[in-house]
Amino acid sequence: MNNVLTKPNKKFKFVLILGLVANFWLAYESYELHKLKTAFNTIQISEPNPDLNKQIASLKKEVLLMNKVQQKYQNKKIAIQTSKIAAQQKEIAAQQKEIETQKQKIAQLHGEIRNLNVDKGVKVDKEVVEKILLKNPEIVIQSIAEYRFQEEQNFSNNDKKVIHNNYEQLYQNTQDPYIGNKNGTQLMVEFIDYNCDSCKRFSKTAQKLVANNPNLKIIIKEFPVFGETSGSSYGAKIANALYLKYPQKYYDFHKLLIDHTGDLTSNIVKVHLKRVGVTISDLEPLLKDSESNIANNKILAEKIGVNSTPSVFLGNEKINQLSYEDIQKKLDSINS
Template identity: 40%
Template sequence: MENTTKTKLGFLAFGVALLVSNASIYYSLNQKASRDSLNETDGEVALLADRVIGVEGELGELTTLTLEDIDKFIMDNPEVVVKSLAKYRFEQEQLSKQKESERTESFMDQLYNDDSDPYFGNPNGKHVIVEFADYNCGHCKRLSPTLEQFVAIDPEAKVIMKEYPIFTDRPTSAYAALMATAVFYHKPQSYEAVHKAFMKTKLTREFIDQTIAKQGITKEDLQPHLDRAKRQIEKVRTLGAQLGVRGTPTVFVGKERRGANVTASQLKAMFTN
């Protein structure tokens, strides 16, 4: 009798796991359908659909179970559902990271080898990170001192800036990105000072102009570089869309994508450990 009970419980657990898996897969299908902008392929959706059919077939074989059996088992053993969902989420996170890494690998040259990107640090540094940033982004402003410290403690550090104005309701985002990029083209050695100043305070158009003027640069000096700067910012927008960069700051270290929660020592350790 005891073995029969254990066997039944085992089937119940299996049935519950399949139900949870089925629900999760249907959720994934719905998510796929609503994310056309991510360029998911029809093949991926078809694969998920096949998994649903497979799960339904397996459930159909558990003919001895009733809904009451499964309902009672769930109520008596809620941890089964929790564990099943946790496992599914973990697997999905790992799959997402793998896809993200593969996608990033396809754009490594555009990320790290675009001579039109502003940068600060060692021009020939081997410890290179890339940041997509908006000068009106609060998290970008908080990350900025960390990147400055990274450059200060690591002689091989180089920070490539992808000027990525995302706050369309704040005109100073686009203006600051445009002017900072033009400064880099006109007088590269002044870019770091301008960049740091923009990151340290709330921006106004007047402050942007005054900061640049303090570097001995006039608007007339920058005029010949504005078209190139505009093209570069648009190119960065396209790259960001291709990489799925939806917010700032987004930091790339090799193929790995990171947010703002990192220290200068951790950045250095990624290259030296």
């Protein structure tokens, strides 16, 4: 029996140890809970700042004030610009008034000079004339302007003579293609390059002129200006050859080339040629004739002063204003 009391069995030892562990764990949990409570009690909860709304309101006022200042600055800037424009307009009006005054003076002085009546033997005082010119230099300026105008007229007359001397080659070359009325008596000539942007724009005008003037014949002078290897040079050669063999197909082909957007290459020319039902081999016998005609166009261009495209002629005149309205007026004046 003593052995039983003094030597506890293994089961009793395990229960004893388990109890000790449980007590230790409870003590540890109590300690941790105490720490949490202490930490919680030390937290100071900050209350909302009562001035926060005032600060926000103040910031809003500042923003509104800045917007007003900026708007005021913009309005002032606009007012200054408006004032400058008004001042400039006033200055222009003053200048125009001064010009009118000078014109009146010039007219008056011209009258005085005419009244000197030099033809009747009245001696003109050189000093008087010099004083008049020095006091009124605008007379000299107008005289120079009139001189230049007369020179331009003389130059224009010389141009007309040159055109008249080359009229047959300009207007009556049967190898040149055309658009419009084959038998039209109103004749116009256009030197073109298919890669020329101005030619592409004028093409619209030419088509409108043909549509509204049934008696108009526009002769096309193939005149490539971008070099022998350019796509437009190849296009000119093919177009002229096409006209020589299939004149009825020329207009459609010409329109495909001139309406093409972007750079015209030889490959694109061949594509457009197929679209009108013709192949390069069909035109080979006439390519030399086409090249010869284009060479003759270049010689003619040099004679009559053509060095760019489009260059347009009507009668014995080279047309410088290429708008539809300007050319139509000229055509109307010929008809009247």
